[in-house]
Amino acid sequence: MGSNQCKKAENSKNQNTSSPPKDHNSSTARKQNWTENQFDDLTEVCFKRWVITNSCELKKHVLTQCQEAKNLEKKLQELLTRIPSLEKNKNDLMELKNTARELCETHTSINSQTDQAEERISETEDQFNEIK
Secondary structure, X not given: OOHHHHHHXXXXXXXXXXXXXXXXXHHHHHOOOOOHHHHHHOOHHXXXXXXXXXXXXXXXXXXXXXXXXXXXXXXXXXXXXXXXXXXXXXXXXXXXXXXXXXXXXXXXXXXXHHHHHXXXXXXXXXXXXXXX
C-alpha cells in the first residue's frame, strides 16, 4: 500500500475515528477491540477505512520491527567481530598469570637459597671464631 493511501487512511481515521456506527456509545466507539456484533454492524465503507487504517498501522509496526531487527543484527555482528580479539586478550592474560606465578616461585627459591647461604656463612664464621 502506498504512503499516500496510508496518509488518506490516517486522515479518514482522524475524521471518523474508525469507529463502529454511531448507535454505540462514544467510549466503545474509540476502542479498536470490537466484538463480532460490532463488526457485523459496520458499513462496507467504514469497514474498508478500518482495514486501510489498521493495515497502515501494521505496516508501520512491521517496518519498525524490521529496523530494530537490523539494528540488533548489526550490534550482534559487531560483538561477533570482537570475540577473536577478546579471546586473544584472555590468552595473553593467562600467559601473564603463568609468568607471574613462575616469577613468584623463582623469588621464593632465591629467598630460600639466600637463607641457606646466610646459614652457611654464619656456621663458617662460628667455625672460624672457634679456630682463633
